[in-house]
Amino acid sequence: MSQENLGQLVVVLVAFGALASLPAWTRAGERVFVPATAGLLGAAALVAAVPPHVAVEGRSLTALLVLLGGVLAVAGGGPVTARVFALVDREDSGSSLDRAGRVLRGGAWIGVLERAAIYATLVASWPEGLAVVLALKGLGRYPELKAEGEGTAERFIIGTFASVLWAAACAAVVVLVR
Numbered sequence: 001m002s003q004e005n006l007g008q009l010v011v012v013l014v015a016f017g018a019l020a021s022l023p024a025w026t027r028a029g030e031r032v033f034v035p036a037t038a039g040l041l042g043a044a045a046l047v048a049a050v051p052p053h054v055a056v057e058g059r060s061l062t063a064l065l066v067l068l069g070g071v072l073a074v075a076g077g078g079p080v081t082a083r084v085f086a087l088v089d090r091e092d093s094g095s096s097l098d099r100a101g102r103v104l105r106g107g108a109w110i111g112v113l114e115r116a117a118i119y120a121t122l123v124a125s126w127p128e129g130l131a132v133v134l135a136l137k138g139l140g141r142y143p144e145l146k147a148e149g150e151g152t153a154e155r156f157i158i159g160t161f162a163s164v165l166w167a168a169a170c171a172a173v174v175v176l177v178r
Helices: 003-021 027-049 059-091 096-103 107-123 128-147 152-177
Strands: none
Touching: 003 027, 003 059, 003 152, 027 059, 027 152, 059 107, 059 152, 107 128, 107 152, 128 152
């Protein structure tokens, strides 16, 4: 298989991952489509990373890969983070994490913006932007984190890590190919 064919395969896998991430936002779709989306991202990462040379030929196909990677980073990260919270909340014996979820209002929208910013900074080869995004998020949430008790900081950290790792993985696939 040529390096251009491998690049096209990465674009197709990222496209299917982006499509699979959309129904993952529903309660019913979360259990099926989150693993499917993660599997497609993992497959794209393997195809992009394992062969010595993978290339996307042409500006339009490169732009499509960057766009689809961004959609996957933003749309796929929300359900993945929600799934991580579902696993954590199931193991939490008390209601501290559940209560913290009500305190940290706007988390889904903040997560969307955070993933978009992280993806953009990494794809644009400006990794310092990652520190800027995380610092802004931490400073913006600091009053709520300080005022609330147990569970709030943990939920903030878990959500941030899940969201950031997802966006970084999506960016890594794009950076490996272009």
